[in-house]
Amino acid sequence: MNRWMIAILAATLSLTAMAQQEELKALPGYVEFGELSSVYGEPKVMINIGGTILKFMSAATKDDPVAAKLFKGLQGVRINVYSTAGQTGPAMEQLTKVKDILMNDDWEPIVQVKESDEEVQIFMKLDGEAIQGLVVMAVDGEEAVFINILGMIEPSQLSEVMEKFDVDVDL
């Protein structure tokens, strides 16, 4: 196939991913994690699941009401994972920057674990009693993980779904 055709089609696919990213950016629970590719290279895991596909996932799990309800409330799921290979400095720096932004933007710190070689921060964005977003940032000598879950989240539903799904993946 001619190179320009491949280029246009490849650009289309990245356009779709970008469109999903843009769709999520407009939501109140969206958090910009910044750029770490220049230090660690491309993320080893990068996932952006938009609201549209989550609604279809909800419809596809009608036999599991808890999962269906969870998917229905969610508006987006994002994750960026970088391999730190023992070089945690830049990721810790980024984590601190994001943490400061969240603190200034009325996100609630839920769990903060800080040790010499690793740090975990979990924040929630509340709108009254409803949760609009959840952020989990975890950095250690192996990897830097940035998770952003957008939408109405019931933590109990989330943990129930985590128990039901076989999520004990060997990461």
Place this chain on the structure above:
Amino acid sequence: MNESPDTNGWEDQIGALLDGELTDEQAISLRAAAEHDPTLARAIDGAIELRQIMSKIPAEPAPRRLRKQLRQIPRQNRVVDRSGFLQLRWVMASATAAIAVTIAISQMWPQGPTDAQITQARQEFNLVLAYLARANRKTSNSIRLNIGHGFAGPVTKNTVRIISNQFGLDKE
């Protein structure tokens, strides 16, 4: 560029070939010409590839009138630009761009995601949950460690003492 200036004349025939509108003699003649003209051969290959891509897109084909108009665009500009194959390329580029937009819309549109896409999204979601579970384990381990150093000792000592008192174990 070393494209044949005669390629302009083949555009309609390539379109007609793909539409099955050429007579056997015309098709044979076109193929024979392509054997001696690499530019023409590339133009035919490109058009066939494009047609194959278009056939895989789950979208309604453009109206015949619109396709005819698209094919006529280079002809209208022929006086200005003599590199006919370049024009054909632009027509194909436009068509590919249109396909690209169709793909993008079909992927984002609510009627869009296939079972395979939903399954993939589910797998990706599971991966996110796995990372969440791992972060959860880290924090709970840390909390357990903190409790162990800070509170666990006194709590367990008190518990043992109370149980011992209840059963009179310390008297033995």
